[in-house]
Amino acid sequence: MALVTRPDLRPDNPNFSSGPCAKRPGFTLDALSGAMLGRSHRAKEPKARLAEVITRSASILGMPAGWKLGIVPASDTGAIEMAMWSLLGARPVDVLVHESFSEGWATDVVKQLKLDGARVLGAEYGALPDISAIDSSHDLVLAWNGTTSGVKFPDADWIAADREGLVICDATSAAFAMALPWDKLDVVTWSWQKVLGGEAAHGMLALSPRAVERLLTYKAPRPLPKIFRLTSGGKLIEGIFQGETINTPSMLCVEDALDGLRWAESLGGLPGLIARSEANLAVIADWVAHSDWAGFLARDAAARSSTSICLTITAPWFTALDDAGQTKAAKRLAALLEAESVAYDVASYRDAPPGLRIWGGATVESADIAALLPWLDWAHAQVEAEFMPLQVAE
Template identity: 65%
Template sequence: MTTPAVRPANPCFSSGPCAKRPGWNLSELNDAFLGRSHRAKTGKAKLKEVIDRSRALLRMPADWRLAVVPASDTGAVEMALWSLLGPRGVDVLSWENFGETWEADILKQLRLTDVRTFRAPYGSLPDLTQVDCDRDLVFTWNGTTSGVCLPDADWIRPDRAGLAICDATSAAYAMELPWDRLDVVTWSWQKALGGEAAHGMLAISPRAARRLEQHKPAWPMPKLFRLTSGGKVNEGIFQGETINTPSMLCVEDAIDSLKWAERAGGLDGLVARSKANFAALAAWVERTPWIDFLARDPASRSWTSVCLAIVDPWFAAQPDAAQQAVVKDLARRLEQAGVAYDIAGHRAAPAGLRIWCGATVETADVEALCPWLDWAWASLPRAAAA
């Protein structure tokens, strides 16, 4: 196949950490508050700026609390699980790697016994009609490793007695979140904002705050997870007084990303950019016989972390190990050509490709990438791989 003439201007299509926002460079961090305590007035003000800009951008209800927390989205989810679970039975939804992780933590680490799990294979959603909203719910909104997202939250009752705990890390800033159907929402900066790693965001509703004050967990609580003091919500955490020392370089980068998001049209603009990227990739999938979406139902296909299955009969006939080797070879050829980095599917997912289409990616780069995907596929030594 002829080598494509047009190359993506930015070959970063990783699903985390994700592409930096268009036009980003290191000089954007010149105003970072370095060499000083993050608890100094300016340090706290910058952390509070991240909180305030995030609240406004995501259209979070005024009575919700939002905090910067350690250990990325993983830390934020763990804080919620360890702090809030216990008083009620728990329904866990699992259809990809991260849902499986939260299920394992609830069963094997917290060792809760009244737990129901609703699983689905990669590419599908569990049966949401089986969920009991009078129990606590734990789920991802967007399956980063499967390319499957929830189409809506209609299955969560507005008059629920349990808490709805939602890992939204590859949905926040790219999808509209139904705050009235959720009680805890977590995400990280390095997904849809293209921010730097190690910091998470934890948002809690008034119902979740009441649970924090009324429930004392049966297990020892690590310092990093403690959201209360003297039986009351530690309000300082939600005003920029982080539990541990944050990177003020990362904080500055988050502020820059949030300002860019505001200039890009706010949440509506970010959603539109991501959907345009997905549309460009979907048009290529539609006309390409060797590829298809891993997500079977169009209504639940993610438009951020887009997972693709290779459906060519030659590939399907290979054993799993050979399929993984083919995908690695495909990704290696694209990386060596300098046109796409880190697009092999997650190690726990079926062998395939995963292409980030969040708002920090330019649609022209997605369009330029598609012919290179065909080029890489056509260049594979299929006989040797077989």
């Protein structure tokens, strides 16, 4: 058991939550002073702000011409649910599951929508599903980046360019931090609360021309709540993609989203955002390479997320514990970091293997991650000292 000195340096910003995520560097509430508070979101100026969120987002992400982008209710969950309930059923569907949120989409497909011909292609945490089993004539639902597993798809070479089915992609912890393969996707969803550090409750729904065609030629054989309806009278509700939201948005959140988008532009857009996130992963990867107790949950480096960076505890004292003991020890480690005010909300997701999850999106400074890492070593030593006597006693 190594003696680890309590560090002196602390992160300037200890917020490493995977959602809502850290605000951009230098953010203050003054950035929201121009918010259209007390105004109808349907009035000219507020509607223009909503439309600006759409146009700036599409521009930064490099969304292809012909795609439609809209602001929808209920964060990323609302966006992908809207897509699945409106589009699925015309073909068999494959769902790729490699973490808890994609597992939730599989549950919706199989148990709620009860679609005939649905297949769930799963993998354990830390791995990706068997993509060779995918049928390109089927629709496909996937999470590009596993927010709770730290595993991403490294490329889209495996998605057929001449596919018959639609690809519905939950990209909430990938958008603005990873280059999305737009030519291989048909529906892309995300929320404001992830890579740009926006506030929650609003989702973004991007539709390719193929997805729009499906909406106009296929009527879902199920009742659709008002907040899920993308068509009316057999026509696309164009207003959704022009800043006319289905329900009332928070204009304070809209102003905050715009602040994040302008900040992204100041970095040079998507390349600058990607570089910041990848730099954060690189700092942790260098530390892991020299650690005698921590490892990545994602075993394949090419599939390792730069945003939701998930760590496991590999020390013999920890692996000798039973499942309940490992969960208790990992939670204790995260609690120590929070008690020291050096890292908030870094415990692994409740359904994931016990460990730590550190957000590495673009709003997080590499210097803060570098300052955090010695505290991880210190906290691990404290927890090891607490649990080793219990292990020996057993």
